Amino acid sequence: MSIPDPAERIAAFRAAQRLAYDCAEAIAADLRPGMTEREAATRMKTWAADHGVREWFHEPFAWFGDRTAFRGAIGIRALRGFNPAFFPGGRRLEEGMAFILDCAPVVGRAVADIGYSGALGHNPVVEQLMDDLIEHRNLIPREIAAGRSMAEVSRAVDALCRRQGVEPRHKAYPYTVLAHRVEVLPGEASRFSLARFGLRAVRELRRQVAEGRDKGWSPLWNSTEASDHPPVPGLWAVEPHLGFRDTGAKFEELLLIGDDGGARWLDDDLPHVRRFETRRSQKKAA
Template identity: 50%
Template sequence: MTSAVASVRTAELRGFRDVQRLAYECAEAVAAQLRPGVTEREAARMQRRWLHGRGVRDWFHPPFAWFGDRTAFAGFRTPLRFLPSDRRLEPGMPFILDMAPVRHGFTADAGYSGCLGPHPLHDRLLADLRAHRDLVLRGMRERRSPKGIHEDVHRLMVRQGYTGRHRAHPFGVVARRAGRAGRRRTRAPLGSGTLLGSGTLLGSGTQPLRGLADHALHGRRDGGSPPWSPYRLPDHPPGPGLWAVEPHLGFHGTGAKFGEILVVTDSEDREQRAFWLDDELPHVRRWAEEDAA
């Protein structure tokens, strides 16, 4: 264990990296199977089954899927609008697959943006997300507060001509503390709950909203670090630990996002003070390939 990660054990970093990679492997595998006519509920079920087959039984939140203008959260005026719907995928339509599996007590919150065919606007959104990843990392290394980083991200989105659709998330969360999961997570049987298409609002269906609400309450009650949202932003630098970050851009009914873990340490070395847990993720590889081209 190096001094740069004195507050985060190397074995723990490996556990978080493994589950994050597993989530993105799931997203790529499911994205490759999407065809015209598939519904959001079916895509959410595909994610869950893929992860269940690889040992995932618990969730920070079960899988989501959003198609078309729902990738930009168009018309999302109530939290229940976030749950997967009967919207069917069409050629040229953007989609987002989002999941937060827990395995061996480690959790990740992955967001995968894709499109069923060419879509220049969607390509532009994905390319412009790169600046937000760089901006968040730079802010963490400079020990800026979540409030300051959130304001920087918002200003960048405005300059790019976009709206920040993470503000439409339940509780407006753009980042949350990522820690070891307890045993209270969703353990609904495979095939049950709204996210799997049965139509009920019980069981796993409302767990995503309950999980975020519990986390926000825990941060306030215990004096810890609440999620970053426009409703309550700490004005002091985040302490050492892991953060699940997920900026979300929207423009004219098209949305794109990523979700990944940022490590913050107590190192005095600026480069080691903060770093992304893994650079071998689909959106990062895409940017590297664009640079090479």
């Protein structure tokens, strides 16, 4: 079911991820006060369509203001976290407000799933959370290389959150996932979607869940016993989401776990990584 050449496969996923981040960056640059979540999500969809995207793993999400922290209605975890409050709504953007853009286009047979956080103007809490996220980005491959089980890595993320004094808000995602498995999609593209989730991608995820159940691992990576297994080689869309009071920030990008048990991020040339490098060199200069 895979693109035969591994190098080609990796390149395809990296290209898909770049496209998704380009989309989020372009729309983020265009955000203005008064714009609603729905408008931002629609703009992302249009931009992606203009750049050749015909299918989605999930259609774009946008969260503004305190909705970035996944508190209140959006944080309700009944129904395993499938919560209509996730969907982009009528919240309007204001100066200084935090926002998160999240989209998962399918490019060819490769899936990207990204999260882009920021604020309209200056928001010191978002800045702090973006700095904190980089610690998580460094932690995850390190823990995997140290031979931890996937659940232990997820718990290490929880522990780091505790030290940082922030809440691991990804616990509000379906199945409290820190990450989920990403595969090359089989078969033909499908234009149909179910509650903003692409039919082909959902079908593939279900197949993986079944396969994982047989082989003793889970494509839904979280802190529960279900993830108490050695790292499973392949691509994982990792999405730590941190919250402090009524502000949240996340990134989401692909982590490549190798057959040797090592792990590396698929791409280091991403907005949140570049932002941190700039900040670090500024701090050094100062």
